Structure formats: C-alpha cells, structure tokens
Amino acid sequence: MDGLKFIALFCFFFLVNAIGQETCVSFHDSPFSFSVVIGGSVSALFLSEDEWPGVQRAAADFASDIEKVTGRSPKVSNVTTSVKTSVHPVIIGTLGKSSLVDAVVNHTRMDVSSVSGKWESFMTRMVNNPLPGISKAYLIIGADKRGTIYAMYDLSEQIGVSPWYWWADVPTTKQAEIYFSATGCSHGLPTVKYRAIFFNDEQPALQNWAMEKFTNGTGAALTDSPFNHFFYSKVFELILRLKGNFLWPAIWSSAFAVDDPQNQALADWFGIVMGTSHEEPMMRSIPVEWDLFGIGPWNYSTNSEFIYNFWVNGTERAKPYENIFTMGMRGDGDLPLSETTNVDLLEKIVSDQRQILMSVFNESDVTNVPQVWALYKEVIGYYEDGMRVPDDITLLWSDDNWGNMDRLPIPDEFDRRGGAGVYYHYDYTFDQLSQAVERQATRIWVVNVGDLKPYELNIEFFFSYAWNSSLWSYNNLDSFVSSWAQREFDVPISTANEITTIITNLTRWNNRRKPELLNGTTFSLTDYREAESVITAWDTLLNASTKIYNDLSPEFQPAFFEMIQHPILASSTLSKMWIAQGLNNLHAAQARLSTNNLADEVERLFERDYDIELEYHHLLNGKWDHMMDQTHVQYFYRRQPMADTMPPVSRMRTRKQAIPGPMRVSPEGTGQAWPGPNLVSCSMSDTCPVAVISLDTYAPLNSRYIDIGAGGPFPFAFTASSNASWLTLIPSEGYVSPSNTEVRVQATVDWDQVVGSEIAQINFNATSEGQMPMSIPVFLVANRTVAPEGFKGFVEGDGGISIEAPHTSRNTSVANITWTELPGYGKTLSGITPWPRSGNNFGNFTAGSGPSVEYDFYNFNTVNGTGNVSVTVLVSPTLNSMGPDRPISFGVQMDDQDHQTKAFIPLSAPGTLPGEWDGTDGFVANAVVPVTTAWSALPGAHTLRLWMVEPAVVVQKIVIGKLPSLTKTSFTDRGS
Structure with a gap:
C-alpha cells in the first residue's frame, strides 16, 4: 500500500466515532475494506460448534446489533472446516477452543503471536482463502472466551450500538452499509485484570424497580429478592459490552446463589467472573444466608465448626464456575468484628478458608484458586497492625466511601504474586484511579455503583480506564466525554463539546458539597453574592442543557434526559431550595417581609423536586419507575432518611408591622438590617452601630448593594442620596409594598474622583401613610489602593x-x-x-x-x-x-x-x-x-x-x- 493510499484509508476509518478504540469500521466502501452489509447482502457469521457458549451467545448479540444498524440480519451458523460458501463470511472464534479458527490459522499460517495466550486479547482482520472453499473472510479471533466476546462488542460499538442501548435507551443511528477495515483492530492485555461493578444500598430504588420489571410482584421464595436471572442477564451483557468481566452482586436482602438457582450458571455461561463483597467470605451472602442457614453466632472464636461448614457449602456450590473468593471475615451486617478479635484469629480464619479451597477443589496448590482480601475500613487496621495473608492473595485496597483512597501499595508491596486492587465508591475522578495504576494496584478493580443509574458516564470511564489506562491522561479527559456524547446522542463535535462543558460544570458544582449534604448556609448568603452566583450558574447550566435537549430528535431525548438533563434538573432544584431556605431564615432574623416569599419558594422547589422524580419514573411508559425512589433531602446520619422532608422555614405575620418600622435596610456583606438590634452582631444591644460597608479598586465586584425591604404591611416610598459626587446610587428612589417587598440599590464608585480613602454617607429616607418618617444612614468607605507601577502578581x-x-x-x-x-x-x-x-x-x-x-x-x-x-x-x-x-x-x-x-x-x-x-x-x-x-x-x-x-x-x-x-x-x- 503506498503512503497516500494509507493516509486516505486512515482518515476514512478515523471518521467513525469510537471511545478510545482502534477504529476499523466505516459506512462507505473503499478499496481496502471488507463489506459486511452492502446493498441487499449481509455476511453470515460462522462459528464452530465447540466454541464457548458465551461466545455463541454474544455472536447472537452481534448479529442483532448489525440488524439494529442496517435492518439486515446476519445468519449465525455453527459450521465445520469443510464448509463451502460463495459469500464472504465473518468467522468468529477463540484460539485453542474453536476448531474452525484453529484451522484457519493453520491453513493461512497467520501470525497470532500478538494475542495468543494473552488474557482477554483479540485481533480482527480480513483474510483471503482462509479455508478451502472460502475465497475471503473477516476473522474475529480472541485469545480466550472474553477476548472473542470483547472483539464483537468492540465492533458493535463502532457500528453505532451503544453499550447503554438498553440501560440508558440510547438509539442506534441507521446506516445502509457497514465495512470493516482489511487490517482490522486488535487489543492486548487490559490494564486491570478483573474489572467489576458492585450493587450496593440498592433498596429502595433498584430493588423496587427490579421487583416491578422482572417479577410478578413476588421475589425469591427465601429472600423476596427480585434479582433473578432475568435481571442479571441485562447486567451481564452490559458489563461485557463495557469490557468488564467481574461482579459483586446485590446484597440488600439478597443472596445471588439463593435468589435464583440459575444465577450462578448464567454468569458463567455469559463469561462473568463472580465474587462476593468485602463483608461476604467464601461466596456466601452475609448476613442474608447466615440468617437463613447459619447456626449460632457469627463468631469464629466460639462457633468455628458451623461457620467452617457454612463456608464449605458455599465453596462447593461455586466450584463449577469461575470465581474470585473473598477471604477473611467481617462482622455480621457490614460491621467490624468484636473488639476482642485479634490478628492470630484472623490469620487462622484465612488459613482455614484456604484449606477449604484445597479440599473442595482437590488442589494441592491453593494459589490456583483466585482469592482476594478486601482491606476495607477496620480491616486495613489489621493489616497495619501486622496481619498478613499469603502472597498469592490479592490485596484489595479501599477508599473512604467518598472516592479518596485510604491506602495504596507502596514500592515494597509491588512484587506480591497476588498483586493488588481497588475497591472504589463512585466519584468521577481520574486522580485516584491513575494513582492506583501508578502504584500497580491493577489486579482487581471493583466500583460500588449503588443502583447503577444515573452513573452511566462515570461507570463507562471506570471500565474504559481499567481496560486501557494508557489512552487517558489528565490533559485529554474532555475528549473522552466529547466522544461519549457524540456516540450517545449522535451530535456534531461542536455540540458534544458543549455537552462536555455542561458535564464538567455539573460534576464540579456537585463536588462543592455532595447534594445530600447541602444546607441553608452551605453557600454564603451575605458575602461576594455567592448564593446568587450559584443560582445563576445553575440556571445557566440548565438553560444550556435544555436547549440541547429540545434540539434533539425525540428518539434521543429519553437518553439525554436520563444521563444529563435529569441530574442537572435535580441538582439545581435541590441547591436552589437550600439557598432559598437559608435566605428565608436570614430574612426572618432581619424582620423582612420577603421572608414569606422565600418560604413559598422553598415549598415550591421542594415539590418541584418530586415532580422531577416523577418525570423520570414516567419516562418511556414507566420503564424506569422507582429508579429515583432514593430519599435525598436532610441526610443527618449514615442511613437514608425514611422520607424526604422539607427544610424548616419561618414566616412573618403579614398584618403586623415589625417593631422598628416599615423600612428595613440591609447592606451587602453584613447579615444585618437597620434599624434595631440584630442577631448577627449586636443582639445584646438596643441599637446597633451604624452600617458601614467598604469598596476598593481590587474588589472582585465594583459595586455594593443595599436592599430596601418591607418590615410589614405598610407600603412606603423611599429616596437614596449621598454627600459624595463620586458615588452613584441606582435607583435613587423606589416604592416597597407587600406585593413588591424588596428593592435593591446599587452603589458604584467613580475611582477617578477618589483620592486615598474617602467616606460617603448614604441616607435612606422613607415615608409611609400613617407612619412616622424614617431616615437610615449607611456609610460607604471607598479605598483607592494601587500597587506600584510595573508590579506583576x-x-x-x-x-x-x-x-x-x-x-x-x-x-x-x-x-x-x-x-x-x-x-x-x-x-x-x-x-x-x-x-x-x-x-x-x-x-x-x-x-x-x-x-x-x-x-x-x-x-x-x-x-x-x-x-x-x-x-x-x-x-x-x-x-x-x-x-x-x-x-x-x-x-x-x-x-x-x-x-x-x-x-x-x-x-x-x-x-x-x-x-x-x-x-x-x-x-x-x-x-x-x-x-x-x-x-x-x-x-x-x-x-x-x-x-x-x-x-x-x-x-x-x-x-x-x-x-x-x-x-x-x-x-x-x-x-x-
């Protein structure tokens, strides 16, 4: 191939959107491509009968994906090496497992050294004369069963089928034709060997949703759990499409192997490695299974015989399948063990568990059975106190439940045979995950996804980074989000970049304070107009998101709502509600009649919060009903509140005048109102010092405001005047009444007229029928400070x-x-x-x-x-x-x-x-x-x-x- 042709071909295939993958799909013919769908013709998919069942199943998905894009359904066939066909098939198989693929490799003397024997690796390419009777074919070859599965799902994504097509309702853009590049795509060893999600705290949202969608209203006989094989079929497929391979299943009133006897076999059939969480040793659900089948206390020092046998049963039940066994022991119900537990006992527990593995698996070398010790919460204390486990057990380091790693391997720990991994509670942070890669904690990654939705983008980044961390660095993360937006919503790059900015700001603003931890004073109500700026920023963000949402075709709007619009609607509403509540309490302390307007606003936003939840639940005829059931207002302890309750608000009497009179004067930055004493700084005095505000040339805002508010039912007219020509007041007069409770006066300075530090007196005079005239002074200090000429900094x-x-x-x-x-x-x-x-x-x-x-x-x-x-x-x-x-x-x-x-x-x-x-x-x-x-x-x-x-x-x-x-x-x- 000459250079110009190569460049043209590269550009031709590079136009196809994919997130981080090597790109080998296009929708237009070229001299160097393999036609999968062209005109009325579609290539058949050939596999051998001896192929892994999970690969056979994924091939059916692959055929369905091609049909979603083109309307043409490939025929999936199990064939032998003697097959003859005039069409050009796609041949799919696993090295060493598929007799068909092995025959092609032997017949063509193809070099497969780049993937052979390499965990979950794959390669694809066009081959002439792959077998006698086939003139040309496209080969999809995996080094193992998941390598083959990932190769197909990789191509599925490139042709336009999002991994989230079902879980986030992402439509598939139609294409008339599909072509694969002759040179194909490949991927070597993943960065992280085992890549998992963990469902946790899944009641009430995920559990209620699954009960409605996957049962007849009754869960499992012993547990009443809805997490049956119908539910997990959807989960397993998503994990594989995201190039994950491992799962810690739901645990809230659930037990994976008990809820549905098909669950374990189904996971293995799909190709999913199973484990149990940090608190559930030896493939047993704790406390659910112990409550059902255990005898005596969950205490190994006093009840080791029954606990040992309990673990034996769990191990025998899991033996036929691919698993990673969680070792060690925690207290019943995700709690620490008793204070009397010592390192010697814990080391004996691990030793006994390994004896169980050797016995059940008939293994003299227990290191052949994958094992992990989760260093979560108090368990890391055991490690720091000197507890050690055998070198082949993976150390799973944990974060603090907020996305900050508690500990990671240090250089002396890098060479352990079992390596290290990470158990992570979701926060979209490259910083922490990249440290895990640098510190060689890459054997196992488990991310706690809660109810799964609405963490779609975050979960995908987690898996993408675990799949190939070399693609992503601190300076190109925006390109990940932009590519994701292009794929999910079929938008041009300019719109995708707008979406990237929207998501960046959404993430940043929710990180100011976790939404469930907001309160009325999180943002300053008096300084730097911070609360107002927060409201304005949320409104701007929501307007930008809404514009894109409205411009999308109706088929893409549900996906956009689920993954972008809803989080912004919900977060902005909650933030604005708490700010209104804080202002309500402040204005009440200042005896301002606007207190009542703010109370109404809090109540409106509280109800709006539920309207947004209902909008999500009614989406797509209720497909996601219950998915946002989680309470989120007024978290004050570890567990969720039993109900969302509106924050407390105050109200003033609408018919009774405040003691100081009809006019309330509230200067910026003070938190006080004049006249009269104030809770902020002069609660013990009958009269407060006069109001003084200041402004200088380097202040971030070149003005100060003074709010003139109603103190009761009597309307009044006011004027604002000063004794300084350098001070401008806008407006200089106004009218305040119960229907117009506030007027804001802006004070700005003409710095050309100010020398050094000068003081202006502002007089606010009010007249109200039947009331005594009021006159309130406010002093403004203008300080013209200037750095020396030429100073930079x-x-x-x-x-x-x-x-x-x-x-x-x-x-x-x-x-x-x-x-x-x-x-x-x-x-x-x-x-x-x-x-x-x-x-x-x-x-x-x-x-x-x-x-x-x-x-x-x-x-x-x-x-x-x-x-x-x-x-x-x-x-x-x-x-x-x-x-x-x-x-x-x-x-x-x-x-x-x-x-x-x-x-x-x-x-x-x-x-x-x-x-x-x-x-x-x-x-x-x-x-x-x-x-x-x-x-x-x-x-x-x-x-x-x-x-x-x-x-x-x-x-x-x-x-x-x-x-x-x-x-x-x-x-x-x-x-x-």
Missing part, C-alpha cells in the same frame, strides 16, 4: 488575596517532577499536583529541596496592623496512601523565611479515619482541607512558595488574609 482586594493554584508566577522542576495542572479539578478552576507522581521512585523531599511553585503578591494590610498575614492553602482531601509513616504533606515558605512542612491530615488509629474527615461538615463534605500558616509580611510585595514534600498532594487555591467559610466558592483570582 496578585494584589489585595476586599481585605484578602485569592489565587487559583494553576496561576503561578514561576514553576520549578526537580528530578523531572513538575507541579502540573489537573484541568477542571476542584471547586473553582483546576488543581495542581507534582507530576509524575511516581517520579523519584515514589520518594519524597524535604521542604526546600523538591519541585516548587511561586506566587507573587502585594498586600496593603496585615492582621490588626501587626505586620503578620495568614496564608491558607486549600488542598483536596487526600489520605496517607503512602502508608502510616509517610503522612501526606507539603511545604510553605514566605519570602526568605524558614519553610514550614504541613502534614494536613490528622493522625488516627489504623483502620479509622480522622474525626475531621467525615460528617456533614468534614473535609470530604467540603471537598477541601484548609491548611493555614502565619507569616511576617509588612505591606508590600512578597513571594509565596509551595514545595513538594510527598506525592499526591493536590492544591486547589491559596488565600492570603481574609477567608470566608471554607465551603464557599466565591474567591476568584484578584491581581494582575
């Missing part, structure tokens, strides 16, 4: 300096490690982290010797005029994954002062998390950890340095001086 504004971490003045590498931006990571812009994290052989540095970033800034003020400033570095919650003797830390330095090393995660006992970590206002809830240091910094120019000490630190923002509540997102860059 960040300049103090509004009493503080806020710096987005990627906006460095200088960035210095050491040992080829550089602080590198993780685009889109964090609460506001991006994060930075030392990269590569595996650099320096996973070693660390002392502060002052490693890679560093610098930030130049200019301050005008110090803390109470002392000459000191505070520096708060906002870092992502990151546990000590390098082990207990390597606490996560970084260095901070101001100018030439001594650097400080900050280990920012408090110490805790092995197997536990710091008290500050969890909870409704902990580190993970706020998505940042504040690390504060104090420095000498007289007014003037300074340089702040951050030094790498340990890998995996992610810095999001630096705030010098004034700092609002740490959940806030309001600080943006200020400076030049």
Whole structure:
C-alpha cells in the first residue's frame, strides 16, 4: 500500500466515532475494506460448534446489533472446516477452543503471536482463502472466551450500538452499509485484570424497580429478592459490552446463589467472573444466608465448626464456575468484628478458608484458586497492625466511601504474586484511579455503583480506564466525554463539546458539597453574592442543557434526559431550595417581609423536586419507575432518611408591622438590617452601630448593594442620596409594598474622583401613610489602593488575596517532577499536583529541596496592623496512601523565611479515619482541607512558595488574609 493510499484509508476509518478504540469500521466502501452489509447482502457469521457458549451467545448479540444498524440480519451458523460458501463470511472464534479458527490459522499460517495466550486479547482482520472453499473472510479471533466476546462488542460499538442501548435507551443511528477495515483492530492485555461493578444500598430504588420489571410482584421464595436471572442477564451483557468481566452482586436482602438457582450458571455461561463483597467470605451472602442457614453466632472464636461448614457449602456450590473468593471475615451486617478479635484469629480464619479451597477443589496448590482480601475500613487496621495473608492473595485496597483512597501499595508491596486492587465508591475522578495504576494496584478493580443509574458516564470511564489506562491522561479527559456524547446522542463535535462543558460544570458544582449534604448556609448568603452566583450558574447550566435537549430528535431525548438533563434538573432544584431556605431564615432574623416569599419558594422547589422524580419514573411508559425512589433531602446520619422532608422555614405575620418600622435596610456583606438590634452582631444591644460597608479598586465586584425591604404591611416610598459626587446610587428612589417587598440599590464608585480613602454617607429616607418618617444612614468607605507601577502578581482586594493554584508566577522542576495542572479539578478552576507522581521512585523531599511553585503578591494590610498575614492553602482531601509513616504533606515558605512542612491530615488509629474527615461538615463534605500558616509580611510585595514534600498532594487555591467559610466558592483570582 503506498503512503497516500494509507493516509486516505486512515482518515476514512478515523471518521467513525469510537471511545478510545482502534477504529476499523466505516459506512462507505473503499478499496481496502471488507463489506459486511452492502446493498441487499449481509455476511453470515460462522462459528464452530465447540466454541464457548458465551461466545455463541454474544455472536447472537452481534448479529442483532448489525440488524439494529442496517435492518439486515446476519445468519449465525455453527459450521465445520469443510464448509463451502460463495459469500464472504465473518468467522468468529477463540484460539485453542474453536476448531474452525484453529484451522484457519493453520491453513493461512497467520501470525497470532500478538494475542495468543494473552488474557482477554483479540485481533480482527480480513483474510483471503482462509479455508478451502472460502475465497475471503473477516476473522474475529480472541485469545480466550472474553477476548472473542470483547472483539464483537468492540465492533458493535463502532457500528453505532451503544453499550447503554438498553440501560440508558440510547438509539442506534441507521446506516445502509457497514465495512470493516482489511487490517482490522486488535487489543492486548487490559490494564486491570478483573474489572467489576458492585450493587450496593440498592433498596429502595433498584430493588423496587427490579421487583416491578422482572417479577410478578413476588421475589425469591427465601429472600423476596427480585434479582433473578432475568435481571442479571441485562447486567451481564452490559458489563461485557463495557469490557468488564467481574461482579459483586446485590446484597440488600439478597443472596445471588439463593435468589435464583440459575444465577450462578448464567454468569458463567455469559463469561462473568463472580465474587462476593468485602463483608461476604467464601461466596456466601452475609448476613442474608447466615440468617437463613447459619447456626449460632457469627463468631469464629466460639462457633468455628458451623461457620467452617457454612463456608464449605458455599465453596462447593461455586466450584463449577469461575470465581474470585473473598477471604477473611467481617462482622455480621457490614460491621467490624468484636473488639476482642485479634490478628492470630484472623490469620487462622484465612488459613482455614484456604484449606477449604484445597479440599473442595482437590488442589494441592491453593494459589490456583483466585482469592482476594478486601482491606476495607477496620480491616486495613489489621493489616497495619501486622496481619498478613499469603502472597498469592490479592490485596484489595479501599477508599473512604467518598472516592479518596485510604491506602495504596507502596514500592515494597509491588512484587506480591497476588498483586493488588481497588475497591472504589463512585466519584468521577481520574486522580485516584491513575494513582492506583501508578502504584500497580491493577489486579482487581471493583466500583460500588449503588443502583447503577444515573452513573452511566462515570461507570463507562471506570471500565474504559481499567481496560486501557494508557489512552487517558489528565490533559485529554474532555475528549473522552466529547466522544461519549457524540456516540450517545449522535451530535456534531461542536455540540458534544458543549455537552462536555455542561458535564464538567455539573460534576464540579456537585463536588462543592455532595447534594445530600447541602444546607441553608452551605453557600454564603451575605458575602461576594455567592448564593446568587450559584443560582445563576445553575440556571445557566440548565438553560444550556435544555436547549440541547429540545434540539434533539425525540428518539434521543429519553437518553439525554436520563444521563444529563435529569441530574442537572435535580441538582439545581435541590441547591436552589437550600439557598432559598437559608435566605428565608436570614430574612426572618432581619424582620423582612420577603421572608414569606422565600418560604413559598422553598415549598415550591421542594415539590418541584418530586415532580422531577416523577418525570423520570414516567419516562418511556414507566420503564424506569422507582429508579429515583432514593430519599435525598436532610441526610443527618449514615442511613437514608425514611422520607424526604422539607427544610424548616419561618414566616412573618403579614398584618403586623415589625417593631422598628416599615423600612428595613440591609447592606451587602453584613447579615444585618437597620434599624434595631440584630442577631448577627449586636443582639445584646438596643441599637446597633451604624452600617458601614467598604469598596476598593481590587474588589472582585465594583459595586455594593443595599436592599430596601418591607418590615410589614405598610407600603412606603423611599429616596437614596449621598454627600459624595463620586458615588452613584441606582435607583435613587423606589416604592416597597407587600406585593413588591424588596428593592435593591446599587452603589458604584467613580475611582477617578477618589483620592486615598474617602467616606460617603448614604441616607435612606422613607415615608409611609400613617407612619412616622424614617431616615437610615449607611456609610460607604471607598479605598483607592494601587500597587506600584510595573508590579506583576496578585494584589489585595476586599481585605484578602485569592489565587487559583494553576496561576503561578514561576514553576520549578526537580528530578523531572513538575507541579502540573489537573484541568477542571476542584471547586473553582483546576488543581495542581507534582507530576509524575511516581517520579523519584515514589520518594519524597524535604521542604526546600523538591519541585516548587511561586506566587507573587502585594498586600496593603496585615492582621490588626501587626505586620503578620495568614496564608491558607486549600488542598483536596487526600489520605496517607503512602502508608502510616509517610503522612501526606507539603511545604510553605514566605519570602526568605524558614519553610514550614504541613502534614494536613490528622493522625488516627489504623483502620479509622480522622474525626475531621467525615460528617456533614468534614473535609470530604467540603471537598477541601484548609491548611493555614502565619507569616511576617509588612505591606508590600512578597513571594509565596509551595514545595513538594510527598506525592499526591493536590492544591486547589491559596488565600492570603481574609477567608470566608471554607465551603464557599466565591474567591476568584484578584491581581494582575
């Protein structure tokens, strides 16, 4: 093939959309392609009768997929090597299993060394004269049964059948013809050997849905579980289409092998490896099966005989199938074992379990049976206290239930025969998964998907990254989302990029605070107009999503609603409801009649939240009824609330005047209202100090507002005037009444008229029929502060300096490690982290010797005029994954002062998390950890340095001086 033809062919096939795969499908003929469907002709699919049953089954799916795209259904046939045909078939088979494929390889002397004997690998290509009697064929060859299955599903995706065609109702775009490239596609060893999902906390949503869709209203005889083989057929197919191979099944009142006697055999038939969760050893469901069949307490020190036999039965039941056995023991019902449990007993438990495996499997070498020890919660404490398991057992490291890895292998643990893996609770984070790859935790990955929906995109990224991590890095993740959007919604790349931005913002804004942990003061109601900005951002996002939704053809709208529109509708409604509730409480404390309007808004949004749930359930004639049953308002403890309850609101009497009079004056940033005492700062006084607000040239907003509100049923007219020509008030007059409870007056400064610091008095005068006239003063301080000419860096504004971490003045590498931006990571812009994290052989540095970033800034003020400033570095919650003797830390330095090393995660006992970590206002809830240091910094120019000490630190923002509540997102860059 000459160069020009090769380039043309490459471009020709590259036009086909696929997510990360080598592309070998097109819908237009070329001189170098194999026609699968052309005109009225469709290639037959040939397999041998001795092929794996799971491959035979997937071939039927493959034929169905071709029919979905073209309307032409290939005939699937089991044939022998003596078959003769004038048509050009697609020959499908597994090396060493398919006599048909083995004959083709031998006849053509084809080189299959790239896949032979390699776990789940595959290759495809066009072959002339594959067998006597066949002039040309397209070969799909797998190194093993799943390799062959993945090859077919890979092609299915490329022809336009989404893995989510059933689970997310993604339509298939029709094509008249299909062609495969002559050179074909291939894939070698996956990055992660075993790739699984885990259904968990599946009541009420998934379980109620499955009961309605897969039973006659009655579940399994012993458990009443709806998770039968009809349900799991859909699950297994999805896992394989996503190139997964492993499952931890649903456990809530369910037992996979008991719920339906066909479940285990069906999984093996599909080609799915089965396991049981971190709390369920030896293929037995705990506590369900123990409650049904166990005798005595779940306590191995007092009841080992019955528990041992219980495990023997589970092992014998699983023996005919492909499994990974969970080893060890946890307490009954996902709880720790008793406090008297010791390492010796736990090691005996593992030893006894391995004896069971040898006995049941008649294996003298138990290492031939795949085993895993899940280091979840207290179990990691046993490991850190010295407990060890045999080298062939995979160590499954866990996260903190919030997507932050508790621990990962350290270099001394890399060479274990059983390797390591990850048990992960879903959060769409490349950061944590890429660390797992770098730290060689690639034997087993299990992701807890809850009810599965609505995590479609997140789940697919998890599997794609586990399948081939080399394709994805911190700087091309947007291309994954864009490709996904093109495939799912058949949109042009420009629209796909808009969808990528939408999803990025949705993910970022929900990461400010998990939606179920929101409350009325999560976002500032008084500072930087943060609450208003959050509402505006959600509305903008929803408008952008709605426009795309409305522009889609009706057949694509359900999929878009399920995966994008609904999460935005639900998240924005919940956020706005909580902000309205917070404002309602604030306005009530300020004696503002708008309290009642806000109470109405909370109630409206609370009901709207349920309307959105119903809209999801009524989609496609109720296909997904119950899938959003999960309660999500007012989580205050580990379990879900038993019902969604509206947040408490306050109301004012509509017929009674507030004591101070009809007019309430509420300046921005104060949380107070004048006249009268206020709960915020002068609750013990009959009168509050006069209102003072300030503005300077570097403030992020070039204005201040003053809200003029009704204090009761009496309407009034007001005027606003000042004694300064440099101050403009808009509007300068207005009318407030019970039907128009608020008027906002904006105060802006003409800085050309201000010299140094000047004060203006603003007078608000109100007249109301039957009421005494009111006059309320508000003072505005205008401070014209200017950095020296030529200064480059960040300049103090509004009493503080806020710096987005990627906006460095200088960035210095050491040992080829550089602080590198993780685009889109964090609460506001991006994060930075030392990269590569595996650099320096996973070693660390002392502060002052490693890679560093610098930030130049200019301050005008110090803390109470002392000459000191505070520096708060906002870092992502990151546990000590390098082990207990390597606490996560970084260095901070101001100018030439001594650097400080900050280990920012408090110490805790092995197997536990710091008290500050969890909870409704902990580190993970706020998505940042504040690390504060104090420095000498007289007014003037300074340089702040951050030094790498340990890998995996992610810095999001630096705030010098004034700092609002740490959940806030309001600080943006200020400076030049």
